[in-house]
Structure formats: structure tokens, C-alpha cells
Amino acid sequence: MELIILFFVLSTLSYIIIKRNIAKITTTPTWLLWLALMIPPLIWVGWYLTNPKDSMPPLLVFLPLILSPIVYVWLIEMGKISPQEKEKTSESIDIQKPEKTLFEELSSAQKEKNNHTPPINPQEEKALRDCFPWGVYYLQKVDYLPQAILCLGKLMTAPEKAYPTIKNNLEKVFDDRFLIIFQETLQGQPFFALVPNPHSVTAKTKLPEEKLTKPVTAIILLLLTLLTTTIIGAEISGVEVAELETNPELILQGLPYSLCLIAILGIHELSHYLFAVYYRIRTTLPYFIPIPFFLGTFGAFISIKSPMPNRKAVFDVAIAGPLGGFLVTIPVLVWGLAYSTVVDMPDRMNMLQFEALDPRFSFLMAVLSKLVMGSELIADKAISLHPAAVAGYIGLIVTALNLMPVGQLDGGHIVHAMFGQGKAVIIGQITRVLMIMLAFVRSEFLLWAIILLFMPTVDQPALNDVTELDNGRDLLGLFALILLIVILLPLPSTVAQWLNL
Known part of the structure; x- marks a missing residue:
């Protein structure tokens, strides 16, 4: 019953997304576009209703995911409104x-x-x-x-x-x-x-210059985040709040988590910042967001205050963050997994169950875990993550979320730079619906689907938004999208059997 309710809610949201955005650029009926995108969940729900005790064949899992977006894009192109049709309803170029x-x-x-x-x-x-x-x-x-x-x-x-x-x-x-x-x-x-130009030197009226670099503010937020993440890290390592009150030195046990997480998030944002400075783009320093619960932080951010000069700058600034953070995430995760332990698989699991995490939810996480833990990690076993491994694991999640090719996320900037703004909007819409479909298979991604649903799909253009990227950057962008897939997609059963995992 819960599966059916979830299906109707998410299918309704999918129809609204298509109606509000894609229906404006194509004459293909909205219901047909919706049906093309709903092929995977329709097949999956039908299977679970008719075969509740049997596992779904891998072909039924992956083949609809491949065919659905292809049919969806084909239907959009088949009904795409031509310039001549536009001119009939407009006095000038649309x-x-x-x-x-x-x-x-x-x-x-x-x-x-x-x-x-x-x-x-x-x-x-x-x-x-x-x-x-x-x-x-x-x-x-x-x-x-x-x-x-x-x-x-x-x-x-x-x-x-x-x-x-x-x-x-x-x-x-x-x-x-x-x-x-x-x-x-x-x-x-x-x-x-x-x-x-709001920053024109020769204009008669210009806006007052805003001071962008506030190092004192950045340092204070960094120190506060170090404190909150260290407290959360101590709790992850098994220290109770009451123990911290009687013995404050126990907070030091949270340093492996806090230092690793701050390094991952900091390098991510610092990479954005340095490339923005390289292209002479006005931007703030990286600012951390401390919170005294959950993970100890909501991450870090920079705020760009001037237009990107071209699509090459859009691409470089966008991809620098995820790749920079990922290069720190991998050694941190490997180090943390080396000190993690294998435990029995719990009856119920979720993505933030650090004391008994099933690594098979992610292809990349599963492969890294097997490489580090070897024969100790076998089928029907989970991992009790060391605090450093928790930080590395969160780094993977942050990398995947940022690489989502939607709107103003890093992935949205990347596909905008690679394919142009018009195609990037379509890719963003497809990603939204695919994430809704994924939420049917794994309820943990429902929150991700909701976040993407309310995120604008339109990215801010560059000053020169026409000149395309070179082949090297296109290949790097393709690698980033592949990285997103290997983080998000679960470990196939055939590969799990081969790895004895």
C-alpha cells in the first residue's frame, strides 16, 4: 500500500514538472512525455505487485533506465517547436x-x-x-x-x-x-x-563596491565548524554526551572525523575559489556552516558576485570543486576503512547508519571497501565505520549530490558548459525524474528527489555563452558524470558474487 501511495505522489510530481517546463518547448502531448519517463517505475511497481517475494531481474532494473530517457528526448525533438511556428505567434525573434x-x-x-x-x-x-x-x-x-x-x-x-x-x-x-x-x-x-555594468568606473551612477573578502568571518565560522564537527565526531566514536561533560578531553576522539570532513569540504570550496580568482571573477572566501547536530555542519559555500566570462570558466570553476574534494575523499575513505570493522548485517538499513553500513548501495563504495578490507568483508556483512571513514563516506555523498546535473549545482554548471543552456535544462529535467524513479527503488533518495524538485533548473549564463568547450574538457565532464553514476548506482548482483560481497 505504501509503495502505491508513493508511486502516485511521485508520478503526480513528475507530471507537474513536465507540464510546467518541457511542455513549453514541444508540441508532444504532456501525457505521452510523462508515460515515457514513467516506464521504469511502472515496470518496477508492476513487478513488485505481481512477484512480491522474488527479486527483480537486473535486466528489468537497468534496461528501462536506459530506454526511458532516450524515448523521452526523442519525443521532445519530434514535437519541438520550430522557429517558423514561433514567428507566427510573436512579432519578433523569440x-x-x-x-x-x-x-x-x-x-x-x-x-x-x-x-x-x-x-x-x-x-x-x-x-x-x-x-x-x-x-x-x-x-x-x-x-x-x-x-x-x-x-x-x-x-x-x-x-x-x-x-x-x-x-x-x-x-x-x-x-x-x-x-x-x-x-x-x-x-x-x-x-x-x-x-x-553595475561596477562601471565611467558610469555616472554606480553601485558602491562590496567588500567580498572577510577573512575574520571565514576564520570564525571555520573554528565554530571545527568545534561542532569534533563534538559530533566524538559521539560517532562512541562517546556519550554525559561523558563529555565529566571528561572534556574525550572530545579529542572526534578530531579524526572533524579534521577529515573539514579537509574534504574545505578543499572542495577552495578549489572553486582559486579557479574563480584565476578567471578574475568576483567571489567571496569559502564560508563553513556550523550546526550543533546531525553531521556538525551543513557544508561550506562561496558566493560568486560577477558573471562568468565564458563557458570554459563556467566548466573549470564548477568541476574544480567536486574533483578537488574527491581527490581528498578517496585517501581519507581508504584510511578510515582500514580501521573500520566488519559486523553482522542489520535487519533495517539506511544511508546514514554508520555503525552498520551496507557498502553495496554504491558501486564505488563497495569496490573500495572490498579492496581495503579484503576477505574479511563477505556477503551478509556490514561495516562499522571508523570516524575517518564516516567523513570519507560523507565526502562521497557530497560529491554525488554536487555532481547532479541540475540547475545551479556543480553538475548543472558542468552540463551547461558542455551542451549549452537549452540542453542543460532538458538534462536537468530528466535527472529530476530519474531521481524520482530511483526513490521508488531506494526510499533514501526521496529527500534527494525533493531537493532537486524545488531547485531551479536554469543556470546563470556566461557573458560568452555560445563558444563551446574543447575536447579535453568534454572528456573531463564525461568522467564527472560517470563518477556520479558509479557512486549512486548499487553494486550489481553479478559483480557482488564475483567479489564474494
Whole structure:
């Protein structure tokens, strides 16, 4: 009964997601798109209702997961609205979607553009038009919106050559008065947008400079997080709260957990920060979030205050965090597993049951555990994690969550840089629904599905959001997505038998 209720709740949420987002870009019926995505849970629920005592064949587990997104994308492409159809219902080129991703208020400003005073005078407009050489970008139309000037036309050369040429020409006329944005419409037509630069030196009115680097605040939060994670680490190692009150020195037993976890989270955010600094992107220092319960921290973050210059910068800044944290996670996890012990498998398990964790829920966790613990770890056995192993295990979970290709998560930035913003939105929607499907198989992922459901799927664009990545970065991005899969997917039964696990 609980399975049926969960099925109806999550299937309803899936339909709402498709109706609100994907139905706008395709004529394929919403119910058909929903059916394509619901093939896996329909098969799984049908199996469990008809064969409640038998385990599901691996083919029925993995084949629907592979076919469902393929059919889903094919249906979207079959009904995708063409530029000609768009033009029938719009007086100008439809760039409403990119506008929303650039600056949210432009969607409502579009209605007022005819009554708005142009932000430049006629002489400046003539100079603006001269900034677009015919052989680089054939300018056809200039639209004035309250927050931007849109320059619409046809790209006549490679994007990596067009953007710097047009940008240099415009800066000679307007200096740093505008940010020069290069994007594509949903139909793949590149356009330029000039947005007022809030940090312009030459502008008559500019915003006051915000002090971004606050080292005292960062150090205080770091020390508080060290305290809270050390207390939680002591509790993980078996120290009771009453014992801490009578013997405060016992708190030192929590240091292996706290130091390892802070190292993983700190390197993750520091990697983001250093690459942002390399690309001269305005950003804050990494800040930790201490809490006196659960894991002792809600993680760490940096806040980026200026646009990304291009998709290469988006990719590098995004992927640096998960890879940096992962490179620390693996040795920490291996070290912690070496001091962990094997225990009997409990009747009920969850992903945060550190005293008796089943490593088979994750392909990567299972393989690492077997390599470190050897013949001691066999079938029907679980692991009582050492505090350092707990930190490494949390590092894996953090890496997987950040690599989810949705919206403003690191994975969302990565697929945005690899495939462009339009395709990244579709990938994000597919990921949302796949996570809902995974929640049917493993209820632990229900929280993940809910988090992704309420997370925006649209990532902020780069100034040059048209120039594509090189092959090396595409391969690195593919590796990141494979890493996500090997962390999330459970150990197949055939591999478990081969490993005697």
C-alpha cells in the first residue's frame, strides 16, 4: 500500500514538472512525455505487485533506465517547436527564454519596451551598429528594453572569433558602461545583449563596491565548524554526551572525523575559489556552516558576485570543486576503512547508519571497501565505520549530490558548459525524474528527489555563452558524470558474487 501511495505522489510530481517546463518547448502531448519517463517505475511497481517475494531481474532494473530517457528526448525533438511556428505567434525573434536566464525581470519588461526611452542616443546607436562588421555578425535589428539593448542578427564566423571582436568594438565606443553578453535563443540563433555594468568606473551612477573578502568571518565560522564537527565526531566514536561533560578531553576522539570532513569540504570550496580568482571573477572566501547536530555542519559555500566570462570558466570553476574534494575523499575513505570493522548485517538499513553500513548501495563504495578490507568483508556483512571513514563516506555523498546535473549545482554548471543552456535544462529535467524513479527503488533518495524538485533548473549564463568547450574538457565532464553514476548506482548482483560481497 505504501509503495502505491508513493508511486502516485511521485508520478503526480513528475507530471507537474513536465507540464510546467518541457511542455513549453514541444508540441508532444504532456501525457505521452510523462508515460515515457514513467516506464521504469511502472515496470518496477508492476513487478513488485505481481512477484512480491522474488527479486527483480537486473535486466528489468537497468534496461528501462536506459530506454526511458532516450524515448523521452526523442519525443521532445519530434514535437519541438520550430522557429517558423514561433514567428507566427510573436512579432519578433523569440528570445524570451534566454532573457529570463540572463536577468529575470526582462520577461515583464518586454511588454513595456515600446514605451521605454532608449538607453543610448541616436549618435551612439549609429556607433553601436558600426561595431558589428558584416563578416563577423550581420546585425538586423536593435531592441531596447529597460534593462538591456538586444542586438539581433546572424553569426557569420566562428563564435570564438565573433565575441572578442564585437566586445572590443563595443568597449571602444561605450568603455565599461555595459556588460557584453553573447547568447543563443531556443532555436540556436546567437544574439548580443548590452546590460548596464553595475561596477562601471565611467558610469555616472554606480553601485558602491562590496567588500567580498572577510577573512575574520571565514576564520570564525571555520573554528565554530571545527568545534561542532569534533563534538559530533566524538559521539560517532562512541562517546556519550554525559561523558563529555565529566571528561572534556574525550572530545579529542572526534578530531579524526572533524579534521577529515573539514579537509574534504574545505578543499572542495577552495578549489572553486582559486579557479574563480584565476578567471578574475568576483567571489567571496569559502564560508563553513556550523550546526550543533546531525553531521556538525551543513557544508561550506562561496558566493560568486560577477558573471562568468565564458563557458570554459563556467566548466573549470564548477568541476574544480567536486574533483578537488574527491581527490581528498578517496585517501581519507581508504584510511578510515582500514580501521573500520566488519559486523553482522542489520535487519533495517539506511544511508546514514554508520555503525552498520551496507557498502553495496554504491558501486564505488563497495569496490573500495572490498579492496581495503579484503576477505574479511563477505556477503551478509556490514561495516562499522571508523570516524575517518564516516567523513570519507560523507565526502562521497557530497560529491554525488554536487555532481547532479541540475540547475545551479556543480553538475548543472558542468552540463551547461558542455551542451549549452537549452540542453542543460532538458538534462536537468530528466535527472529530476530519474531521481524520482530511483526513490521508488531506494526510499533514501526521496529527500534527494525533493531537493532537486524545488531547485531551479536554469543556470546563470556566461557573458560568452555560445563558444563551446574543447575536447579535453568534454572528456573531463564525461568522467564527472560517470563518477556520479558509479557512486549512486548499487553494486550489481553479478559483480557482488564475483567479489564474494
